[in-house]
Amino acid sequence: MRRGSLLEGLLFALALACFAYGYGWGRGDGRPPLPGERLEDGLRVMTWNVGRATAKGPRPLADEDLAHVASVLEELRPDLCFLEEVRSARQATELARDLGGGWSAEVSRGRMGRLVAALSRGGELRVEGRAPRGALAVSLRSAAGFRVRATGVHADAFSAERRNELLGAATDALLASSGDAALCILAGDFNLDLDLDKRRDLFSDDAYRDVETYNYVAGLLRDAARGSGATAEPDRRLDYVFVGAGAPIRAAGPLRGLREGEMDHDPLVVDLGPPR
């Protein structure tokens, strides 16, 4: 009986060892860790669709949510943040003001309620071009001193064709105008759900077109938060941050528990190291 118990003990220990290796510490599978404390020598980029998903349909950022969004930005302190479904330029300005000194804000062209806003600490945010429609191209100098070109987008939720046009054009424009920038960033709500962990059909009117869109962007830029999980209800990865080569991705992923009310997206945060 004793030998049998010893055997059981050994097998159990082996099982534990396998679990320890398989699950590991942290993410353990090549994915970057979730962002934690902000690191001073790099760049923190954030994208967040701050609209609501109500029973009557989607609604852009409500004024009553401004304080909450400001508190989240204050806590996370991104160098650059893109907000989608901003109702008006006024809201962006109010946010920057509520956040205190040093924040600047710009908004894209487009119809009210579907604006993309860019907010940045440091006050050196500059709009570089507002085309294509639905995108906002900006440049800034990071607190660590390197130049960044970034484009925020909010792609169409219902047409793969239009998503393809917007994202393709935004990518081309970003790379064409990157010039002396040390880093290129394309971020926003792409409305593409391509997470391969799911064994379900893609959430799209044309799955193949969305894949082509993703492949095009991913062929030129790096998907910083790949495999980090869903960013929006119900279990969809719709928000992305793509970065150019050269800057190490230190941490990336959606931060849960920061939504309020009927918001249906989590903020996606990426911490980048200084470009090499």
Added chain:
Amino acid sequence: MDEGGNTRGDALVRARGLGYRYGSRTALHDVDLELGPGEIVGLAGPNGSGKTTLLKLLAGFLRPAEGELLVLGRRPFRDAPRMLRDVRFAFAPPALLERLTAREHLRHLPAIGGPRPEPREIAATLSAVGLEERADESVAGFSFGMRQRLSLAQALLPRPRLLVLDEPNDGLDPLAVLELRALLLRLRDEEGMSVLLSSHLLLELGELVDRLLVLAEGETLFYGPPARLTGARAGVRLVVSDAGAALARLRARGLEVRAAAGGELELPPESLSLGEAHALLRDLGLESYRLHRPGLEEALLELLRARAGEGECP
């Protein structure tokens, strides 16, 4: 062996105060058993008396709830593999491997934990149990009696020191029952094998066993040589026309008399001779007088009835 029929010292099986419970139901309580080399011990009792439970305890399938049990000096539940090197079991009903032939059973089963038997050993064993003609047929087509024989055969290879059989006579025709008896006696006499077997064929047990353990509701009713059980029940049986009056008259004479089954009166064998009975009972209408020596079955039935409170003297 002592006067009580118990063995000492080199007992193959020693159980003291053995007990087992199935949940809240007591299946065995305070059972003693000893079995020595070259002995045949029988196990009898009504259905549900605990016979199979006792055998499963011996095989190490169950852990005793109370008491002590040693088989070949080992605790069966803890040390079953070592104990089973010299003990073989055949349980009822016989569970066999349906898609194997009889010969394959004897080729593969004994080889588990032991040497592979020689083909001639297999052939001899099949012949001993009367299965040599059906050796290469699938067990799936066997009758119950054939399965019993094969179950016994697999228990005989390799030869154990102790053979434990659970109702081996079930399903056997009378000739096969006699053959089994002869085989077990031969194994005991020629090979010194000890046997523990349970059976409902009490006549067979009476002819075969050295000692008998009778269980009822998990408790020991009788344990000893069968002759002690039947001898205790021997006596003079009287059939009279007025049993009540005869009973009173005999008791008035200081005789131990009791009413037996079938309206007969029973006295101890030495208490009254034929002549005395005739003289005493002529006016009571004595119809018959005989010496009564009950068989094991009858003795056991009387024992059970006595336990249940039947057949007592009025």
Added chain:
Amino acid sequence: MIVRLELLRLVRSRRPWIAAATVAFFLLLMLAGFYLYAENETGGAAEFRYTFENRSYFNGLTFALYSFYFGFLLVLPVFGALEGAAQIAGDASSGRLYLLLSRPLSRARLFAAKLVLSGTQILVLTGVLMGAGMLLGLVAVGWGSLDLYPGVLQMTDRHVHLGQDVALLRFLCAWPAATLALSVPLTLGFWISTFGRSPLNAAGLAVALYLVLYVVSEIHFFEDLRPWLFTSSMTFWRGLFRPDPEWGYLAREAAKLLGFALLFGTLALGRFRRREER
């Protein structure tokens, strides 16, 4: 010797043949569906054997992969769970466990023999599904390179091209990897089998438990729970069909599954060694 006896019992029993027949039937269904789908997609212009050029490119290797994937999802794990559940409970209910345990054989060795043979059976069955699918694909459709596109297999988000030789090697590696995954429902079945004496109940419970866990691992509500369910890792072998497999990821997923198999196996062994045979 117990291994030889158990092998003889297994070979003579109907279970392996029923499983193989089910796999064969499944493959024929897949082939029929394959042809129908191709005909529909091309408006009747489907041609096979290296001539079909479209983003929906099918050949015999693609057919084999599709068949293996869908067979692996439910057919094989169900057989794995059934096989495990039939072992201890099956012998206990028929009384054959008394026959085996009344031999000088430790319960651990009996358990190990049953586990090894059941595992081997699953390995063979997995090989049959894969091999027969490849053979059927070769004969009915034709081999070639393996081209994967985003779609139902959910194996890639971009076009993947593997040359025929590389693809065949990846199939060979996927065979033991998939068998490792299937060892988990097998050992789960073993464990459940030690709790009763009815193989039917044990099999039903093992299969039901597997299906419930499989469904749970598909539902986004359980996002935090999913990584801890073995069903979430079972299709890890799909990662072998990338041009540059992530070997670290594959090793970790394999370790998780091995851990579950060892855990369920140890629990089963512990229970079997200690339980009474009433």
